[in-house]
Amino acid sequence: MIGIAKPMIDQTDADAVLSALKSGQLTGGPIVQQFETDLAQYSGYKHAVVVSSGTAALHIAMHALGIKAGDEVVVPDFTFIATANAARYVGATPVFADVDARTFNLDSASLASKITPKTKAIIPVSLYGQAYDVDAVSEIARKHDLPVISDNCQAIGTAWNAKRNLGDAMATLSFYPTKNMTSTEGGAILTDRDEWAEECRLWRNIGQRKPYDYAHVGYNYRLNSVSAALGLSQLKRLDAFTRKRQENARTLNDLLHGTAGIELPYADARATHVYNQYTLKVAGSKRDALKAHLQQSGVGSNVYYPMPLSTLETFGKTAGSPTANRISAEVLSIPVHPALTDDELQTVGAAVKSFKG
Numbered sequence: 001m002i003g004i005a006k007p008m009i010d011q012t013d014a015d016a017v018l019s020a021l022k023s024g025q026l027t028g029g030p031i032v033q034q035f036e037t038d039l040a041q042y043s044g045y046k047h048a049v050v051v052s053s054g055t056a057a058l059h060i061a062m063h064a065l066g067i068k069a070g071d072e073v074v075v076p077d078f079t080f081i082a083t084a085n086a087a088r089y090v091g092a093t094p095v096f097a098d099v100d101a102r103t104f105n106l107d108s109a110s111l112a113s114k115i116t117p118k119t120k121a122i123i124p125v126s127l128y129g130q131a132y133d134v135d136a137v138s139e140i141a142r143k144h145d146l147p148v149i150s151d152n153c154q155a156i157g158t159a160w161n162a163k164r165n166l167g168d169a170m171a172t173l174s175f176y177p178t179k180n181m182t183s184t185e186g187g188a189i190l191t192d193r194d195e196w197a198e199e200c201r202l203w204r205n206i207g208q209r210k211p212y213d214y215a216h217v218g219y220n221y222r223l224n225s226v227s228a229a230l231g232l233s234q235l236k237r238l239d240a241f242t243r244k245r246q247e248n249a250r251t252l253n254d255l256l257h258g259t260a261g262i263e264l265p266y267a268d269a270r271a272t273h274v275y276n277q278y279t280l281k282v283a284g285s286k287r288d289a290l291k292a293h294l295q296q297s298g299v300g301s302n303v304y305y306p307m308p309l310s311t312l313e314t315f316g317k318t319a320g321s322p323t324a325n326r327i328s329a330e331v332l333s334i335p336v337h338p339a340l341t342d343d344e345l346q347t348v349g350a351a352v353k354s355f356k357g
């Protein structure tokens with residue numbers, strides 16, 4: 001079976017992990033600091049604060065901005081649940097805006113229509129690895145004086161007009177094993193503002209300024225040194241991983257171009273797509289049949305996401321946003337990861353093309 005994701009672990013990663021394990025300092029210390037320095041430099045932000053997951057990153061970004069009970073945070077209706085949960089962790093309410101049918105990212109007209117006097121932040125998502133429309137979201141944010149937290153958990157290395165720093169208040173990353181690089185579990189907050197970086201560091205580490213001096217309540221969201229060593233080692237090869245994903249996406253585009261009933265991923269010329277996922281849209285209620293056909297052909301695929309968040313019971317089971325409703329019935333992600341061999345890539349393309357519906 002050709003899997004939908006595969007971490008790229010090599011001997012240099014194993015050596016880095018072993019060295020961290022033998023260093024005698026299993027959490028904190030120089031490896032974590034080096035990972036933060038390299039990550040900030042790679043991403044074009046002044047600070048990177050590494051944490052135990054992307055979910056933790058979103059959570060403490062909310063705290064650092066002072067989002068609290070009674071506030072509203074606008075999020076896309078079509079994303080991973082952690083984006084919306086971030087607001088709920090601090091007692092705020094996620095308000096769901098619809099997405100664009102081509103990019104799968106926040107639709108600016110819908111976003112603008114969801115802003116109320118209670119809105120305190122916007123969390124756009126760079127879904128599947130492609131930056132959201134930074135120009136449109138920034139303009140709305142500026143008009144209403146709202147901070148933007150870019151959920152780039154699927155999109156390390158994405159850029160807008162060639163800039164990885166999206167000009168936001170903060171951005172979050174995830175290093176979960178299906179992401180473009182991994183630290184096993186792990187995540188980060190990126191920001192240019194010293195106070196926000198400092199607040200994130202406090203919230204990450206039990207609110208502690210120095211031993212037994214606490215600014216406020218906090219969590220244990222630290223990233224251990226062994227994970228940081230893996231992340232640091234992976235970051236050195238991230239550009240090569242990304243190039244291979246982009247090359248694989250081009251090959252799939254060539255192989256699948258013109259296939260009836262299938263729409264290929266749209267690439268916005270202003271965005272750098274790092275292809276965490278290569279996501280088709282399948283017309284005419286045939287998505288699940290294509291998924292089954294691929295399975296029979298030995299090709300893994302997955303649906304991210306089968307329903308808009310607002311239609312989930314935990315978010316009040318509403319009727320959902322119109323475009324999010326439509327595309328959640330159509331999307332199917334197929335393998336694009338850098339571990340694919342040329343033969344496997346051809347097999348993926350041939351399996352999609354041989355689907356007769």
Ligand SMILES: Cc1ncc(COP(=O)(O)O)c(C=O)c1O
Pocket residue numbers: 053054055056079080082083125151153154174175176186187
């Ligand atoms: C868009 C998005 N936000 C947040 C997260 C949360 O990251 P993590 O799994 O590291 O907690 C993910 C991870 O799957 C994600 O895809």
